[in-house]
Amino acid sequence: MRMSKLFSTTLRDVPSEAEIASHQLLLRAGYIRQLGAGIYSYLPLAQRVMSRIEHIMREEMAAIGGQELKMPVVHPADIWQETGRWTQVGDEMARFKDRSGHDMVLAMTHEEVVADLARREIQSYRQLPQxxxxxxxxxxxxxxPRAGLIRVREFTMLDSYSLDRDLAGLDAQYQAHYEAYLRIFNRCGLPVKTVSSDSGMMGGLEAHEYMYLTPVGEDTLLFCIQCEYAANRQVAAFAKPDPPDEVPLPLEKxxxxxxxxxxxxxxxxxxxPAKTAKAVFLMAELDDEDSPQMVFAVLRGDMALNETKLANALAAAGKGIVRTLRPALEAEIAAKGATPGYASPIGIDRAQVWVVADDLLPRSPNLVAGANEAGYHLRNTNLGRDYDADIVADIALAEDGAPCPHCQGVLEARRGVEVGNIFKLGTRYTAALGATYLDEDGQPQPIVMGSYGIxxxxxxxxxxxxxxxxxGLIWPASVAPFSVHLVLLRGKDGVSEDAAEALYQDLVKAGLEPLYDDRDERAGVKFNDADLIGIPLRVTVSSRSLQSGGYEFKRRGEEDRWIVPVETALSVIMDQIEQGN
RNA sequence: CGGGGUGUAGCGCAGACGGCCAGCGCGCCGCGUUUGGGACGCGGAGGUCGGCGGUUCAAGUCCGCCCACCCCGACCA
Structure with missing residues (x-):
């Protein structure tokens, strides 16, 4: 590719909307341009990088037996209605009507389509696994949307789905993906950690996320400094302290x-604070209820509420799938007869309010709780004696420094970006859509599904x-948009130009992918642009290099420069590219 | 959706006390000089001042409404 023809330009100034390094550099180096909030055009440089990433993905998917297909971006609403997600998923799913008035959605994921395909194509256990x-x-x-390409609204994903006859089959495919995805990240030069995660809107049995640890990340992860325990904060457990053994004392206002x-x-x-009970009022919108339900969460005073755990506890108790959870307004709290700031689990109207207690409370005697009267509290409240809960579950947030649930070591909080995830879905979607196979006994069984995305x-x-x-950027050779950046510094005599043109033609003929800076620019501009764009190998052709005996080689990110004779330049470039990969 | 901020040329910004043809740097086009780490000179092109409405003799500047984008939070791959 001749740089004089490349469809993008580099920017000297940083566009003001970009704050993090990847966003600034991808803009400045001419890889991406923004069209709207969280919506980007990928210019040829970015498209090349993504093509190379996708090539790695295809190789690793092929290695575990994956078959590539393509499913639609626009779905009729009815398959989403069949699985219930039409109502469970909120506004993040874009919906519209087609010209004949049918509800349609823009695909945010493809479980429904896969399950639909499965019910059409799969009849027999002989056809599984897939x-x-x-x-x-x-x-x-x-x-x-935020942070440039880290969090956008429109994006492309590698999206993989396993179909099995049973959980053992799912386990095997899950494990295969677990490892294949690690290989993909490894080949792309990105260090990742896997953590246990919440299955979120996917639902399911078990899930992991692949996290790139970075301060610009928006997820908080907890890692045990002693053992292998690692989890997204949304699901992280921790060893709760054993409360003192006390005899329940009488209530006292x-x-x-x-x-x-x-x-x-x-x-x-x-x-x-550990001797107090904390009251948190929330309003839960449930998928099968029109009006929001008030939830009264009770925790020990020294712990914070984990809303994800709370939502999961509600679902596990059959209370419904939580669509949104938000703090209750003071007026809403007062409307239920409770006093904000002094609310009490004792005497709360459980016909109107669901009480969810953290699982530490049943063994935490004699806590101070609100008296449901401004300016008063109750000493010695005891769950089970003075009040009951609709649900008792772990709803406490694991924080930096909490004890590890496995080894009692210290959990450390780190920030990270979720670059991939894997879910054991089970039969949630296949059962809903009637995707079954006949087993050896001729009995219909639901297909067991997994889904995996990057x-x-x-x-x-x-x-x-x-x-x-x-x-600027310093691409790993495996994903660089071009393999070599050929820089011509024109002399007066045209000798350098002829040499560079010849080398460029040789590189193209050899099947390599050179980016050839043939522009009429000064050395400084070309070198700075080369650094910005970040191709691993730079080869400079100039009268100075020719006088030194050939072409000047330099690897991006390293300081060494060396001269390679003209005759061997092509083979050295090939060696360098080989070595880089 | 709550809080904060910003919209003036491709990018970065000034202009805000209403008052000539709306400016600066970089980039872009032409000519010349220059030529190994973002050159210099001369000459150019490029603007619905985010939009709509209002106040006024006069609005980039004042007022109202709206829109877009960015940041923090709520939410998420």
């Missing part, structure tokens, strides 16, 4: 003026985040 995948555009109308927060209360009574653009952005310096 592994199908595609690399396809998805749209999620995220409320807040105490005046506690001006203590609407746990900190104020603990200070006023001169007790530890965001291509997000992966590219993370690679850029990981591999750059102050001058």
């Amino acid at each position: 592994l199908i995948y595609h690399i396809q555009t998805k749209f999620r109308d995220d409320p807040r 105490v005046a506690t003026p001006g203590t609407a927060t746990i900190a104020e209360l603990a200070a006023y009574l001169e007790i530890s 965001g291509v653009g997000r992966l590219m952005a993370c690679i850029a985040e990981e591999h750059h310096d102050a001058q």
Whole structure:
């Protein structure tokens, strides 16, 4: 490719909307351009990088028996209605009507389509297992896109689905993906950690996320510094302390003026926050209810609520699938007869409010809780004696420094970007859509599904985040948009130009992919652009290099420069590319 | 959706006390000089000042409404 013809230009100034390195550099180097919030055009340079990433994906998918297909971006609503996600998923699914008034959706994922295909194509256990995948555009109308390509609304994903006759088959395919995806990240030069995760809107049995650890990440992960335990904070467990063994004492009302927060209360009574009960009021919108349901979460005062755990606890207890969960307004709390800041689990109207208690509470005696009267609390409240809960479950948030649930070691919080995820879905979608096979006994059985995804653009952005310096991008050879950056510094006599043209033609003939800077620019401009664009190998052809005996070689990210004789230049370039990969 | 911010040429910005043809740097086009780490001179092109409405003799500048984008939060691959 001649740079004089390349469809993009480099920018000297950083566009003001970009804050993180990958976003700034991908813009400045001419890889991407923004069209709208979370919507980008991928210029030829970016398209080449993504093609190379996708090539790696295809190789690794083929290695575990994947068959590539392509499923639609636009779906009729009815398959989403069949699985219930039409109502479960909120506004992040873009919906519209076609000209005849049918509800349609823009695909945000493809479980429904896979299950639909499975019910049409799969009749017999003899046809299982199957592994199908595609690399396809998805749209999620995220409320807040950010950080350049890290979080966008339209994106392409490698999206893989396994179909099995039983859980053992699913386990095997899950494990195969687990490893294949690690190989993909490894080949792309991106270090990742896997963590246990919430299955979120996918639902299912088990899930892992592949996290690239970086301060610009938006997920919080917890890692045990001693053992292998690692989890997204949304699901992270921790070893809760054993409360002291105490005899339940009689309830006692105490005046506690001006203590609407746990900190104020603990200070006023001169007790530890661990001796108090915290009340959190939330409004849950459920998929099968029109009006929001109030939920009263009770935790020990020294712990914070994990809303994901709470939502999962509600679902597990059969209360319904939570679409959204938000803090209740003071007016809503008062409307249920509770006093904000002094609310009590004792005497709460459980016909109107669901009480969910953290699983530490049944063994935490004599906590101070609100008296449901401004300025008063109750000492010695005991779950089971003074009040009951609709649900008792782990709903506490694991925080930095909490004890590991496996080894009691310390959990450390880190930030990360989720670049991939894998889910054991089970039969949720296949059962809903009636995707069954006949077993050896002629009995219909639901097909067992798994789904596995990697965001291509997000992966590219993370690679850029990981591999750059102050001058620009430094692509790993495996995903670089071109294999070699040929820089011509024109002399007066045309000798350098002829040499560079000849080398360029040789490179093209050899099947390599050179980017040839044939522009009429000064050396500084060309070198700076080369650094920005970040191709691993730079070969400079100039009268100075020719006088030194050939062409000047330099690897991006290294300081060494060396001269290679004209005659051997082509083979050295091929060696360098080989070595880089 | 709550809080904060920004919209003036391709990019970065000034202009805000209403007042000539709306500016600067970079980039872009032409000519010349220059030629190994973002050159210099001369001459050019390029603007619905985010949009609509209002106030006024006069609006980039004042007022109202709307839109877009960015950041923090809620939410998510």
